[in-house]
Amino acid sequence: MAVDRLLPTQEAEDLLDLTRDLADKELATRVEEHERAETYPEGLFATLGAAGLLGLPYPEEFGGGAQPYEVYLQVLEELAARWAAVAVATSVHGLACFPVATFGTDAQKERWLPELLGGGVVGGYSLSEPQAGSDAAALTCKAVAEEAGYRVTGTKAWITHGGRADFYALFARTGERISCFLAPGQVEGLSFGKPEEKMGLHAIPTTTAHWDGALLETDRLLGAEGQGLQIAFSALDSGRLGIAACATGLAQAALDAAVDYANERTTFGKKIVDHQGLGFLLADMAAAVDSARATYLDAARRRDLGRPYSRQASVAKLVATDAAMKVTTDAVQVFGGYGYTRDFPVERYMREAKIMQIFEGTNQIQRLVISRGLAR
Numbered sequence: 001m002a003v004d005r006l007l008p009t010q011e012a013e014d015l016l017d018l019t020r021d022l023a024d025k026e027l028a029t030r031v032e033e034h035e036r037a038e039t040y041p042e043g044l045f046a047t048l049g050a051a052g053l054l055g056l057p058y059p060e061e062f063g064g065g066a067q068p069y070e071v072y073l074q075v076l077e078e079l080a081a082r083w084a085a086v087a088v089a090t091s092v093h094g095l096a097c098f099p100v101a102t103f104g105t106d107a108q109k110e111r112w113l114p115e116l117l118g119g120g121v122v123g124g125y126s127l128s129e130p131q132a133g134s135d136a137a138a139l140t141c142k143a144v145a146e147e148a149g150y151r152v153t154g155t156k157a158w159i160t161h162g163g164r165a166d167f168y169a170l171f172a173r174t175g176e177r178i179s180c181f182l183a184p185g186q187v188e189g190l191s192f193g194k195p196e197e198k199m200g201l202h203a204i205p206t207t208t209a210h211w212d213g214a215l216l217e218t219d220r221l222l223g224a225e226g227q228g229l230q231i232a233f234s235a236l237d238s239g240r241l242g243i244a245a246c247a248t249g250l251a252q253a254a255l256d257a258a259v260d261y262a263n264e265r266t267t268f269g270k271k272i273v274d275h276q277g278l279g280f281l282l283a284d285m286a287a288a289v290d291s292a293r294a295t296y297l298d299a300a301r302r303r304d305l306g307r308p309y310s311r312q313a314s315v316a317k318l319v320a321t322d323a324a325m326k327v328t329t330d331a332v333q334v335f336g337g338y339g340y341t342r343d344f345p346v347e348r349y350m351r352e353a354k355i356m357q358i359f360e361g362t363n364q365i366q367r368l369v370i371s372r373g374l375a376r
Contacts, residue, residue, distance in 0.1 A: 049119015062113035080249025091242030096123030124165035162207030177226030189214030
């Protein structure tokens with residue numbers, strides 16, 4: 001079902017039309033094949049890049065689309081409604097570009113942003129470590145300054161597009177504090193572990209990265225030494241909105257599948273959608289999807305206006321991902337026994353929804369962020 005969106009401009013309407021058309025042709029037709037076989041969709045991100053979808057919220061002068069965040073997030077939602085793994089990876093790419101676009105010098109922006117935003121390369125975000133997920137201040141990966149640059153040693157974990165990305169926003173300890181670097185995807189001394197065997201999002205690898213004395217040139221430091229946590233946390237506010245949009249798209253897909261099935265399946269002489277118990281369940285699912293969308297759009301509009309939105313980003317991530325988990329679970333219920341089989345996509349939607357409550361800060365962390373904001 002096409003979502004009735006309230007978009008700010010005709011340009012935004014045209015962009016969403018283009019996104020839907022591309023997503024129907026390039027994502028919806030390939031998702032089952034790659035998710036079941038756990039194979040990488042070669043060439044797909046180049047297609048998204050050529051359509052201008054990898055740099056939408058960034059300035060035109062550097063190759064971006066100069067779109068408001070409220071429009072960019074709705075693009076992510078449309079992608080996620082066809083293929084959640086690809087939408088998440090697209091969001092992560094935007095997250096990886098953020099440190100350069102926001103904290104890079106003019107020279108760094110001019111050197112790297114056109115390539116990063118132009119669609120020819122894809123990025124990863126390398127913050128977490130095996131023993132430091134939400135506790136970013138506990139990072140142990142080190143970047144030691146020397147004459148030629150920074151020598152990086154340590155292990156990073158849970159990297160979306162790990163081993164496939166062309167660059168990474170890398171966070172490592174320089175002395176007592178954390179710093180941020182724009183790291184190349186291939187450099188001597190960098191290797192990647194076996195892709196994690198995940199519950200869902202099978203087509204896009206998630207890996208560890210092992211830094212064994214790899215050298216990064218001095219100009220790959222973004223911002224000042226010790227500014228890494230500020231960069232990471234400001235990026236994560238935007239990243240949480242990306243995940244909220246992806247979760248909403250996934251929930252919308254589950255709702256659409258459930259409504260279609262309920263209009264086709266009959267019991268006791270009538271469509272199951274006409275049974276009040278089932279109809280009310282679908283109504284609750286629709287209300288959850290609409291609420292999730294409204295919540296992330298409110299936060300995005302605050303961001304676009306330059307107003308504080310950190311608490312609203314956490315609220316959006318919490319509300320949208322919890323909604324996705326509930327809606328996808330209810331969609332399986334609507335399908336009955338068929339929903340528990342791989343004959344229909346709702347079982348995959350349910351598996352994919354679970355990770356939405358975990359990455360970009362677990363929903364328990366979101367509650368902590370929200371409660372601290374209230375305390376202040």
